[in-house]
Amino acid sequence: MAGDSAAKIKAYAVPVVLFSLSMLYQLVLLPRAFPPSHYDVLGLKTYCSMEEVKEAYENLESKWNSGLEVPTTTEFIKIRYAYELLTNSVWKRNYDVFGINEQDHVLEKLSQQYAGEKFSNIALPLLRTVASDTGDYAFNVITSKEFQSMFQDSKPWLLQVYSSGSNQSAQFANSWKRIAALLNGVANIGMVELGEVQVAAYLSERKPMGRFFFRNVVAFPSGCKTSDCLIRFEGELSVDAVTDWFAMAVLNLPRIFYYSKESLGPRFLAKSSPHKVKVIFFSKTGERATPAIRQAARDYWNYATFACVLWREEEFSVWWNTFGVESAPAVVFLKDPGLKPLVYHGSVNDSWFLDVLEQNKQQELPQLRSLTSEELGCDARGYSRAGRDTLTWYCAILAGRLGPELDSMRETMRRVQETLSKSSELKAASEDEHSITAAVALKSKRLTLSWLDGETQK
Incomplete structure (x- = not known):
């Protein structure tokens, strides 16, 4: 019997010890691992009402005024901070649900500022409220009801989760408007107020202890309709x-x-493919290219390559002598060797830029490549640029290894093309029947002049 009892005690000992350690961790060690909440500072239960907060503060204040208790400067600042935070309905909501405490930096700042002072000398209130009205910066605000149907559009969504009582949200307002303007046409833009607790919580990260971790900006990629992929x-x-x-x-x-x-x-320039047009943006601010420009860079990857340069006044002579750029913002298109750069000064409008890029995506004397052979009318299995009914068409190809000599010949061939394209001048200046025939063929798109890299395009 004694042996059976010992065996039972031994069998239950391990689970009991583990359970005891678990309770010790949850009730003693875990709470101590976190700093006291602002409710703890006032001696209150978490999530209590604003009336209870006011009552607790008034009780402390009466003790201070009567001289029964005299708080240190640091103690007073912590208590007063908690009182101001938890008696503002918006701040209390944000703190209770999302743990937002965006002005907590003032605790250390004020403790240092008033070190050695009496608590009665501290200027009140400690916390700064938002001066601007929500309507000054909130637009396209999405409610819980609208959130259910906002994914009908195939465009991705960018959402700002904001608070009407947040200084940070108010300060971010102008930046958000600028972001919305930059993403116009490529994304849907919306805002969700933290008062829409269900939606705001859905967009937040769920952390241990049941607390939601709030992020100001979230995005739903195209096709994403749940929090799993945001x-x-x-x-x-x-x-x-x-x-x-x-x-x-x-x-x-x-x-x-x-x-x-x-x-x-x-x-x-040296590493860009020789067949590609080089597009260079000159910027005064150093901001990155807009999403619309970057989308163009992706869409025109086969034709052009892109770069940015931060404009510095002391480098004016370099850019003027190299490309003819005299100020920023500006866009430069570098095409064939020997061809003068195309320079456009002024701010870049996205739709305007796409039009200009489409017009200048090809070099004047294009490189013959498998990707462009049919487009250029140089694919015997294809058809002429003049149309499928054309029986005879021509493709004159310059081939050679990359280098100065090939560049020189490309420039010569481009000039031939330019001369032939000016058929009226050609007729007046030349009696060469073959030249006139070539000019007619070029104009009717039955003649294409191009070049290829004889080393890599064997």
Whole structure:
């Protein structure tokens, strides 16, 4: 019997010990691992009412005024901070549900500022309220009801989760408007107020202990309709950071890199494919290219390559002598060797840029490639650019290894093409019947002049 009892005690000992350790961890160790909440500072239960907060503070205040208790400066600042936070309905809601405590930096700042002072000398209130009205910056606000039907559009969504009582949201307002303008046409933009608790919680991360972790900006990629695939922004809240993140993480668009006057030649121009048009943006601000421009870079990848340059006044002579750029913003198109750069000064409108890019996507003397052979009318299995009914067409091809000599011949051939294209001048200046015939064929799209890299396009 004694042996059976010992066996039973031994069998139950391990579970009992583990249970005891678990309770010790949850009731003693775990709470101590977290700093006291603002409710703890006032000696209150979490999530109690504002009336209870006011009552607790008034009780403490009466003790201070009577001299029964004299708080230290740091103690008073913590208590007063908790009181102001928890008696503001919006701040209390944000703190209770999402743990938002965006002005907590003032605790240390004020403790240092009033070190050695009497608590009665501390200027009140401690916390700053938002001066602007929500209507000043909130637009396209999405409610719980509208949230259910907002995914009908195939475009991705970018949402800002904001609070009407948040200083951070008010300060971010102008940046958000700029972001919305930059993403116009490529994404849907919306805002969700934290008062829409169900939607805001859905967009937030669920952390241990049941607390929601709030993110200011979230995105739903195209085709994403649930929180399982949404993407949360975790960087600095700035126009450049948010738009760059959205362009890369959500739209999968390429980044257009910045180059200096020292690196533009060896790292961009020298490494770009010779058949591609080089497009260079000059910027005064250093902001990244807009998502629309980056989408164009992806769509025209077979035709053009893109770069950015930060404009510096002291480098004016370099860019003027190299490309003819006299100020920023500006866009430069570099095409064939020997051809003068195309320079456009002024701000870049997305639709205007797409039109100009389409007009200049090809070099004047295009490279013959498998991708473009049929488009150029140089594919014997295809058809002429003049149409399928054309029986005879011509393709004159210059071939050679990349280098100065090939560049020179490309320039010569381009000039021949330019001369033939001016058929009226040709007729007046030449009696050469063959030249006139070639000019007619070029004009009717039955003649194409092109070049190829004899080394790599064997």
